[in-house]
Amino acid sequence: MLHTFGLLLGCQLLGEITARGFGFSIPGPVLGLSLLVLLLGAVPTLAGRLRPTTEVILTNLSFLFVPAGVGVIGNLAVLSQDGIALLVVLVLSTVLSMLASVATFIGVRYITERRTA
Known part of the structure; x- marks a missing residue:
């Protein structure tokens, strides 16, 4: 091991x-x-x-993940100051990542269906 x-x-x-x-x-x-x-x-x-x-x-x-949580707690001042902006960026980046994943899936499915047809 x-x-x-x-x-x-x-x-x-x-x-x-x-x-x-x-x-x-x-x-x-x-x-x-x-x-x-x-x-x-x-x-x-x-x-x-x-x-x-x-x-x-x-x-x-x-x-x-414990050190990451401690790091977040250690930066509470930043969170309280820029918390809304961070939340907006987090939500937008998650949505964009999901949309990119869907577009990739659709593209790959289209390509593979064209090859098998």
Whole structure:
């Protein structure tokens, strides 16, 4: 389990080093996750070995949100000052994300139906 956890952290670390080292605007964890996906594609047996570790992480995922909650409480002054604007942006970005998802689904369905017809 420690080896696979080390692999997960190693992918994230390499992503972070790459993002900061080359000045990419893509977050390091996104690059690390992309590296992990490439590794899983290259070594199919790796998924089975990672499964127990990832299940433990996912079952304890709620603990990872505690620091975020503490950060929100630590910035209550910002929330009280700009709370309405933040709420509007949050709602609008959620609606736009949902609309983009629907448009993507419709587009993919249209393309796949044209190919099968």
